[in-house]
Amino acid sequence: MKPRILLVEDDQTTAAFLAAAAEALPAAVDIAASCAAARVQASNIAYSLWLVDAHLPDGTGAGLLHELRGLGMSTPAIAHTAARDGEVHQTLHDAGFEAVLVKPLAAAALRAALAGALSGRMSSRVAESGLSEAASADAIPATWDDAAALRALNGARAHVDALRQLFIDELPAARGLVVASARSGNHDALRGALHRLRASCGFVGAARLEQAVVALQDAPASAAALAAFDAAAQELSPPD
Known part of the structure; x- marks a missing residue:
């Protein structure tokens, strides 16, 4: 059977990208757009992995993970964030996430991180793909890259x-x-x-x-x- 992943992400474009990339593992992916929805999903479905945004409309990824762990759930969890601040990443690691993925990242980098976590080979680290770095203030980027x-x-x-x-x-x-x-x-x-x-x-x-x-x-x-x-x-x- 394919592993089942709970993706917690409120931005529709980001959720669509992450879900499509994860499904190509292959895996089945359910999407929750808030902490409240994720709590319901995680409490009723046995997931192989949680992929959780650090910032959500009704709370934080760290807070959500703390709640779920308090309910006795031990599902492996990976955080994803657009923040590049090392302190933010360390806070997520300290909260219990096995890895931190920095968005945006390539589909292949995401799948490698998910596969590692699903197989138990993921070590605590920050994964960055270098996919997108904003141009310097002196440069005028194209509308679409x-x-x-x-x-x-x-x-x-x-x-x-x-x-x-x-x-x-x-x-x-x-x-x-x-x-x-x-x-x-x-x-x-x-x-x-x-x-x-x-x-x-x-x-x-x-x-x-x-x-x-x-x-x-x-x-x-x-x-x-x-x-x-x-x-x-x-x-x-x-x-x-």
């Missing part, structure tokens, strides 16, 4: 196109949340929205928008950074 997107999906052009369409469909809502949070000074909501968007930009190769996301993460109170983000997002958003 096809090479990065194709690397992420093992050269499958049809998969890239499908994932990009999902990303584009979801982008207006994400853009609206970022702009509203920045203008209202709600930096917690802004950080969360940018964190999710950065990972999905990397998966689909939205290079110019990813650069703008990183710049706004670095300067959340900057009107210029917000304007640059808004322009890059509007460039990709479907017409009203």
Whole structure:
């Protein structure tokens, strides 16, 4: 029988990428978009592995793992995060995750990590693929980085196109949340929205928008950074 994996991820583009990559192991994948949904799934289904986002709408991956362990569940667990901060990674390891995957990462890198965990060979480490690094402030990236997107999906052009369409469909809502949070000074909501968007930009190769996301993460109170983000997002958003 194929192993069954619980993927906990609230961003639809990221969830679609991770699920498709994991299913090619092969594996059966169930998706939960919140801590509450994941608790229900994990309590009722025997999973071979949990793949948990570090930041969720109703809590954290570390908090969710603590709750599940408190219920006596010992399923192996891997965290995934767009954060590149070593302290964040260490916190996830200390919470009990066997590995930390840094998004975006290529499908092959994800499958290697999952296979290692499923076979009991995964040592505690941070896995980074180097798939997507935002361009420097002096560079002007292309709107779409096809090479990065194709690397992420093992050269499958049809998969890239499908994932990009999902990303584009979801982008207006994400853009609206970022702009509203920045203008209202709600930096917690802004950080969360940018964190999710950065990972999905990397998966689909939205290079110019990813650069703008990183710049706004670095300067959340900057009107210029917000304007640059808004322009890059509007460039990709479907017409009203």
